[in-house]
Amino acid sequence: MSVNLKKLSEELGLSISSVSKALRDSYEISAETKKRVMEMAEKLNYQPNAFARGLRKQKSITIAVVIPEIANNFFSLAIDGIQMIAQQKGYHVLTYLSHEDAQNEESTVKHLQGGRVDGVIISLCGDSSSVKHLQALQASGVPVVFFDRVPESGEFPTITTDDFDCGFRATEHMLLAGCRRIAYLRMNGHLSITQKRMNGYLEALKKYRIPFDPKMVVECTNDNNGNIELLKRMLKLKNRPDGIFASVEKLAIATYHACSEINLKMPEQLKIISFSNLRTASLLSPSLSTITQPAFEIGREAATLLIQMIEKKNFSNRIEQIVLKSNLIERNSSRKRAKAGL
Amino acid sequence: MSVNLKKLSEELGLSISSVSKALRDSYEISAETKKRVMEMAEKLNYQPNAFARGLRKQKSITIAVVIPEIANNFFSLAIDGIQMIAQQKGYHVLTYLSHEDAQNEESTVKHLQGGRVDGVIISLCGDSSSVKHLQALQASGVPVVFFDRVPESGEFPTITTDDFDCGFRATEHMLLAGCRRIAYLRMNGHLSITQKRMNGYLEALKKYRIPFDPKMVVECTNDNNGNIELLKRMLKLKNRPDGIFASVEKLAIATYHACSEINLKMPEQLKIISFSNLRTASLLSPSLSTITQPAFEIGREAATLLIQMIEKKNFSNRIEQIVLKSNLIERNSSRKRAKAGL
DNA sequence: CTGTTAGCGCTTTCAT
DNA sequence: ATGAAAGCGCTAACAG
Numbered sequence A, B: 001m002s003v004n005l006k007k008l009s010e011e012l013g014l015s016i017s018s019v020s021k022a023l024r025d026s027y028e029i030s031a032e033t034k035k036r037v038m039e040m041a042e043k044l045n046y047q048p049n050a051f052a053r054g055l056r057k058q059k060s061i062t063i064a065v066v067i068p069e070i071a072n073n074f075f076s077l078a079i080d081g082i083q084m085i086a087q088q089k090g091y092h093v094l095t096y097l098s099h100e101d102a103q104n105e106e107s108t109v110k111h112l113q114g115g116r117v118d119g120v121i122i123s124l125c126g127d128s129s130s131v132k133h134l135q136a137l138q139a140s141g142v143p144v145v146f147f148d149r150v151p152e153s154g155e156f157p158t159i160t161t162d163d164f165d166c167g168f169r170a171t172e173h174m175l176l177a178g179c180r181r182i183a184y185l186r187m188n189g190h191l192s193i194t195q196k197r198m199n200g201y202l203e204a205l206k207k208y209r210i211p212f213d214p215k216m217v218v219e220c221t222n223d224n225n226g227n228i229e230l231l232k233r234m235l236k237l238k239n240r241p242d243g244i245f246a247s248v249e250k251l252a253i254a255t256y257h258a259c260s261e262i263n264l265k266m267p268e269q270l271k272i273i274s275f276s277n278l279r280t281a282s283l284l285s286p287s288l289s290t291i292t293q294p295a296f297e298i299g300r301e302a303a304t305l306l307i308q309m310i311e312k313k314n315f316s317n318r319i320e321q322i323v324l325k326s327n328l329i330e331r332n333s334s335r336k337r338a339k340a341g342l
Numbered sequence C: 001c002t003g004t005t006a007g008c009g010c011t012t013t014c015a016t
Numbered sequence D: 001a002t003g004a005a006a007g008c009g010c011t012a013a014c015a016g
Helices: A005-012 A016-023 A031-044 A050-057 A073-088 A102-114 A132-139 A163-176 A192-207 A224-236 A249-261 A295-311 A313-317 B005-012 B016-023 B031-044 B050-057 B073-088 B102-114 B132-139 B163-176 B192-207 B224-236 B249-261 B295-311 B313-317
Strands: A062-067 A092-097 A119-122 A144-147 A158-161 A182-186 A217-219 A243-246 A271-275 A288-292 A321-324 A327-329 B062-067 B092-097 B119-122 B144-147 B158-161 B182-186 B217-219 B243-246 B271-275 B288-292 B321-324 B327-329
Touching: A005 A016, A005 A031, A016 A031, A050 B050, A062 A073, A062 A102, A062 A295, A073 A092, A073 A295, A073 B092, A092 B073, A102 A119, A102 A132, A119 A132, A119 A295, A132 A144, A144 A295, A158 A163, A158 A295, A163 A182, A163 A192, A163 A243, A163 A271, A163 A288, A163 A327, A182 A192, A182 A249, A217 A224, A224 A249, A243 A249, A249 A271, A295 A321, B005 B016, B005 B031, B016 B031, B062 B073, B062 B102, B062 B295, B073 B092, B073 B295, B102 B119, B102 B132, B119 B132, B119 B295, B132 B144, B144 B295, B158 B163, B158 B295, B163 B182, B163 B192, B163 B243, B163 B271, B163 B288, B163 B327, B182 B192, B182 B249, B217 B224, B224 B249, B243 B249, B249 B271, B295 B321
Parallel strands: A062 A092, A062 A119, A119 A144, A144 A158, A158 A321, A182 A217, A182 A243, A243 A271, A271 A288, B062 B092, B062 B119, B119 B144, B144 B158, B158 B321, B182 B217, B182 B243, B243 B271, B271 B288
Antiparallel strands: A092 B092, A288 A327, B288 B327
């Protein structure tokens, strides 16, 4: 169906290998022949077969990105960054969604050992307990870089943000705004980011000598409506919180829904801060302060690191663990627009 | 490095072809041998080489998605839908971003003729003037499905939404809310969706006998800050609009920025409606009514159609053109939550 | 400078 | 029921 080297060589009266070399601009081929070959290739719209080349060279110039979800500003911005670097370096990008399902993630990773990709960038799903499948992948010669949701073991290269620090600053921000009962909404309990953010929260309470009330920690799930009900119940209590710290964006949105359903006014009756990459959120809603992770940069760093590892195999002796800085965007800040990066 | 059929066959004392057949559950192989092979494959963690298989079978079980951008709720939801179907049917998904650059799009599409993919799903970039590269791709045997931003020629299968109708309904909604000078913000002038939405706008004005003022059509660009300045200038005029119809989400956000910078209060002084898939927008901002396209379904339809075309080659005689329905979500609607699909 | 040849790992006749 | 061999399209070592 499509035109290949054989066809080209026949058309030109040359051998297949000469054509191949000419196309790769080999020093073994005369300038004139190269020109002839190039022109014919152009004319017949020759495109080298990716699979044949991949098979022969044992290289796919393709990377895989495995993330829990994509309809989420953080992850789509990260992919944007990954794509940018990949395109720049001539790599293709395969995307896989685990949908927060560990089994799904595992089978995806297993398939990736079939030589389809030269490297993998992954953010763990909320309920993945083991990273054996990724150790196996790594061991089989496919480098792996984690971002954001990383394993705690420290055995892999990672790109993360300053989660403890942000947890601290967010809480401090609320305390300085006058809150005294700050609820901490969390989910995916065993992820390291969940822990770190919460530790920052606890540390800030300690610094300001606010007693920690375990009831103020709300363990949420992936069930949006369930979360909303949970929050409604809490917000109707007599000693309800006067501030909410949503450790992920989804929970901030759930809070909005809950408040709107029980007619609780924000920010008058309830202040809120959230991790969020919904860059418009703080603009649209005057009651939301946000912590914005540099998702795009995270993606770029991850891709850059991975491609380095792919191209210089000797890289694996040092395990890079890069930490980037997040931004705290305060509500009603006059520099909101500039900070939001718009 | 990795374990292949040769290794397996040596380990089992069988021939390569027997192992291959056993793994593919061929009737030619005895049950007992099959079992032995399976177990060994499991034990050694055998993964078939995707490139070898692809080369041999001339099939990649991979599709490409080419979109203008990904950090955008519409496109990321669409990808989500595409991924869902692809995964279900055992296809891999390569993603490419044109970043609204026609040249970029063109070179991407050209590369795709190298047998890397079995089919392509694409949404055109804002300044792509010709679809020759896609005709060539199609002609070379790779089926192509367009969604949302489709060519007008009607020669390709497409998945779109009822843009004219939505343009009409959005405008009518603003008129019924009391607006009399509705500005229409547009960009990417030559895309068919831009035209259709605007035609709906014009039709609604006509129906309600509002004279059309060409000054109310604001031609925007991809430059966010430029758009904001443009809008600020317009909104400071004496005969400024009392309503804004943003034909894409980005322009609604620019409007928010502009208003906030010149202290124009929404919705009191200016009402706004926008095409948007930012599902939280209408919740966070009481001044924004939105038209939500069923992005996820669009993605699913596109992938389903494409895979059908890939698998039954005879499908190409009829050109499917599917139109889906969008939702108008009115501000302060009590059914907001339900409609937003949360 | 150009051509011949041997695979990359897999599937698929065709023999046995 | 199993094996031998050809070949998908390409690259790279080796000859000429």
